[in-house]
Structures are given as structure tokens and as C-alpha cells.
Amino acid sequence: MWLTLLYSCTGGAALLYALYRWVIPAVVQYHAGLVLIWHDRIVEGLLNTLTQTTRPQRMLAAVQKNATRGDPRSVVKAIDQFCRQKEWAMNVGDEKGCILDSVVTEVNPATVLELGTYCGYSTVRIASLLPSNAKLITxxxxxxxxxxxxxxxxxxxxxxxxxxxxxxxxxxxxxMKEKFGIETFDLVFLDHWKDRYLPDTKLMEECGLLRKGSILLADNVICPGTPDYLEYIRNSPRYKSQYFKSHLEYTKVEDGLEKSVFLG
Structure with missing residues (x-):
């Protein structure tokens, strides 16, 4: 009897672990709403309770354990491994990160503004590609x-x-101009609250922080989505925009980056 009970408990635990670790993540990764509910609400809440730590703290621990001090690429790699193998997180991610890298390299900016730091993943990607005299404000x-x-x-x-x-x-x-001596930004990376993309873009225009040729690069324009920002940026004569199709970080859900050149 006890042996049967033990086998039942062991089998049940194994089934629950398989559902948690592989089955449910594989199913939800194709559905925008489900992937966010599963990873951001259920899994994060469960792990926070069990470990008495937060997801950012666990991510930092992974960096300190697996990345080499002073090596930005190893930090990026450690976070990507954590997010793919351990626990999803809302970084720009490895796939869209390559697009971000290519834009930073193309622009070669002297002044960069990042809206939304989270745990510093995209900050590290951007800063590692900047010349020594560049300034990145996040x-x-x-x-x-x-x-x-x-x-x-x-x-x-x-x-x-x-x-x-x-x-x-x-x-x-x-x-920005008063506190940091910034005249204009060469590159702005928008990755904060999605309902702030449009008002903050208009605010940057009003404050004269964009020059002719300044680049706005916006993440998550499809998932969770920024429809008002896209409508404005794609229809305004002040911008020339290009969409880079990709996927929501570490999933198969469609997402992308919108690159917009300020025309003045």
C-alpha cells in the first residue's frame, strides 16, 4: 500500500514537473496572451514565493555565477541562457537584440537615450558597442x-x-538639456511602458531633443503592442519608418522593432 502510494506521488510529481518545465511553456510560446500570463504572473509569482527572491535578483545571481567580470558579451550570454533555460524575462532578447546591435553599429551614436532599463540587458548591449566618448542615459x-x-x-x-x-x-x-548637457540624441531606444511611447516621443520633439537624422528604435510594437505610436510614427511626415519583424523575447510570438528616422 505504502509502495503504491509512493509510486503514485512520485509519478504525479514527475508529471507536474514535466507540465511546468516543458509542456506548458511549449504550448504557450505561440500565443501572446498566454505566454505573458504564464511567465509573468504564474511562474514569476510561484518562484518569488518559493525562493523569497525576485526575478531580477535571480537574473543577477545568474550573471554573477556565469558571466566574466568586465566582459559585456558574457553578461548578455548569461542572461540569454537564464531566460531560455531557467526563467523567461522581458529583456529585448537575443533575436531582437541582434537587430538592436546592428542599428547601434550603423548609427554609431555619440548620445543615446534608453527609456526603460529593467535589469540592464539592453543597456549592456548598447553600451558595449559605443565609442569611449559616447554618453548613454538610461x-x-x-x-x-x-x-x-x-x-x-x-x-x-x-x-x-x-x-x-x-x-x-x-x-x-x-x-535632459539642463541636467545632462544634452542638445540632441542620436539614438533613442524605447522599451518602457507601451502607453508612454507616443507621449514621450512628442515630448522629445517639443523639447528639441531630436535632430534631423535622429533614430528612434521602439521595441514590442506588436506584442504587447503600441498601436497609437505606430499610427503616429508611420503617418507623420516628420518620420521615415521601417519595421523589423521578429519574435517576442524567447518565444515564437510575433513581435518586432520599429526604426524611425526623424526628418526634422
Whole structure:
């Protein structure tokens, strides 16, 4: 009897683990709504409770364990491995990250603004490609995310290239010229709250932070989606836009990046 009960419990536990680890992730990765509910609500909440840590803290631990200090690419690789093999997270990801890399290399910007730091993944990708005299300002609203991002950026050896600012983008964008001596940005990477893409773009226009030739690169324009931003940026005579089709980070859900050149 006890042996039968033990076999039943073991089999049930194995089945639950298989569902959690492989079956459900394989099913939801093709559906935008399900993938976000599963990874961002169910799995994250469960692991937070079981480990008494947060996802950003677990990601930082993976970097400190698997990445080489002072090597930005090893930091990126450690986070990608964590997100593909352990736990999904809302970085730009490896697939779209390659598009981001190509745009940064093409533009070769001296001044960069990143809206939405999260844990510093895209910050590391961008900063690692910048010349030594370039300035990257990254804004993060959540102080807990900012604390982790600072450590990730430092582990990559890029703290001298990056200025991380905590607070709301709507508050900081009008202060850029006064606080940081920025005249205009060569490149702006939008990856924060999706409902802020459009108002912050208009705010940057009003504040004169965009020059002719400035590039806006916006992530997640399909999933979760930024329809008002896309309608504006694609129909405004002030921009010339190009869509780069890809997938939501670490899934098979369609997503992409919108690259827009400010025409003045």
C-alpha cells in the first residue's frame, strides 16, 4: 500500500514537473496572451514565493555565477541562457537584440537615450558597442529594477559609459538639456511602458531633443503592442519608418522593432 502510494506521488510529481518545465511553456510560446500570463504572473509569482527572491535578483545571481567580470558579451550570454533555460524575462532578447546591435553599429551614436532599463540587458548591449566618448542615459521608473541594473552594468564593466537615472520619463525628458548637457540624441531606444511611447516621443520633439537624422528604435510594437505610436510614427511626415519583424523575447510570438528616422 505504502509502495503504491509512493509510486503514485512520485509519478504525479514527475508529471507536474514535466507540465511546468516543458509542456506548458511549449504550448504557450505561440500565443501572446498566454505566454505573458504564464511567465509573468504564474511562474514569476510561484518562484518569488518559493525562493523569497525576485526575478531580477535571480537574473543577477545568474550573471554573477556565469558571466566574466568586465566582459559585456558574457553578461548578455548569461542572461540569454537564464531566460531560455531557467526563467523567461522581458529583456529585448537575443533575436531582437541582434537587430538592436546592428542599428547601434550603423548609427554609431555619440548620445543615446534608453527609456526603460529593467535589469540592464539592453543597456549592456548598447553600451558595449559605443565609442569611449559616447554618453548613454538610461531611465528606469522602478527603483528595485534600477538597483539590479546598476549591478549588472557594473559586472559588465560599463558603469563609466552609462548614466542610470531613476524616475518617470515624462519628468526627466524636459530636464535632459539642463541636467545632462544634452542638445540632441542620436539614438533613442524605447522599451518602457507601451502607453508612454507616443507621449514621450512628442515630448522629445517639443523639447528639441531630436535632430534631423535622429533614430528612434521602439521595441514590442506588436506584442504587447503600441498601436497609437505606430499610427503616429508611420503617418507623420516628420518620420521615415521601417519595421523589423521578429519574435517576442524567447518565444515564437510575433513581435518586432520599429526604426524611425526623424526628418526634422
Amino acid at each position: 531611465l528606469e521608473f522602478n527603483p528595485d529594477y534600477a538597483a539590479i541594473a546598476r549591478q549588472v552594468i557594473a559586472w559588465a564593466g560599463l558603469e563609466d559609459k552609462v548614466q542610470l537615472v531613476e524616475g518617470a520619463s515624462g519628468d526627466w525628458i524636459p530636464k
